[in-house]
Amino acid sequence: MKEKVAIMTDSTCDIPQEIIAEYGIKVVPLRILYENEEYRDKIDISAEEVYERLPREIPSTSLPSPEDVLALFADLKEKGFTHVIAIHISSGLSGTAQLIENLSHQIKDLVIEVIDSKNISMGLGYTVIEAARKLKENQSFEAVRRHVLATLAKMRVYFVLGTLEYLTKGGRIGKVAGTLGQILNLKPIITVNEDGIYTTHAKVRGRRRSLDELFATIKTHLAESMHNVAICHGGAKEEAQELVERLKKLGNIAELITGHVSPVIGVHTGPGTLGLVVYPTD
Structure with a gap:
């Protein structure tokens, strides 16, 4: 069966929105938690809004919602994707990659490769862009996976x-x-x-x-x-x-x-x- 590969990451990748749209990169948001409110990163709140509120309250941050992750996987399956390369924020800074790995075991008929970038911001983001560009060249799932690992070593x-x-x-x-x-x-x-x-x-x-x-x-x-x-x-x-x-x-x-x-x-x-x-x- 022909491969259909999705590139997935999280909201700490800091990839400009126009590049995300251009390559169809799938992004799962982390969360920002105030005492009485919860926001999805980059969706419900901006960095400027966070900075403006810092003198009054420093929020905590949390992993992506499992429901958001599972909904994304379900959507990818429905659209005919066979493989996912999920590249995420360093496990030394967040438990996001481990969460995605754990949830991936609940999904059948979808090959999901979770890669710990051991990086953050555009150190993660540029790796994701490299993966998306390689995929656009009609490279295979395995070729893109190898390219991601090689790129991370240079970042x-x-x-x-x-x-x-x-x-x-x-x-x-x-x-x-x-x-x-x-x-x-x-x-x-x-x-x-x-x-x-x-x-x-x-x-x-x-x-x-x-x-x-x-x-x-x-x-x-x-x-x-x-x-x-x-x-x-x-x-x-x-x-x-x-x-x-x-x-x-x-x-x-x-x-x-x-x-x-x-x-x-x-x-x-x-x-x-x-x-x-x-x-x-x-």
Whole structure:
């Protein structure tokens, strides 16, 4: 029987909506939980709305609704899909991939391959785009799966935050380290390690220096070979645009995508987030 393959991900991928629509990527939303309200990420609430409410209430975040996931699988089966490649946020940061894996066992007559990206934002998103583009070339399920794994091995993500407050409150970094960082005005360049967990790439004092260090980090990558690059921000539109202009003056950029971080990511990073994703195209 002829394969019909769907590409699936979650709302932390930060892929611009027009690209999601172009390739028919299936996106399951994580959830944002306030004391008396629940929102689906990017559907019922925007990052700007989350930032506006942060001084009054810091919400918690939650995995996708099992009902949403099962409904998506049922819809794919009804539309004749035979295979799903589901690529999700790092298991070191969320239980989403494990949830999808567990639910996939309830579905018959649909081959579902769940891949832990060990990444976040457009580090996840660009991998999903690569999968969708490979699929559009009429590549097989197995060929696309192998391409995803090869792409993930090359993907690098770096970001700076306006404040360490929200990572600290969310338990993503130690409270002592977070408080000390605030006092010293440290603006570390954060990356995701091979286990898919936040780690410090460089320690810098002050916002301007952190942005310059972020640029220098990407410049080093671009000096080696042709790369695809993505810039994502949360409440840092002007700085993101400035970074775009600086990058355009460099060579070795095959493609440059810009976007906005999801509300779920915004809960944990706060306003002033600026991230860069880079990977070689060879």
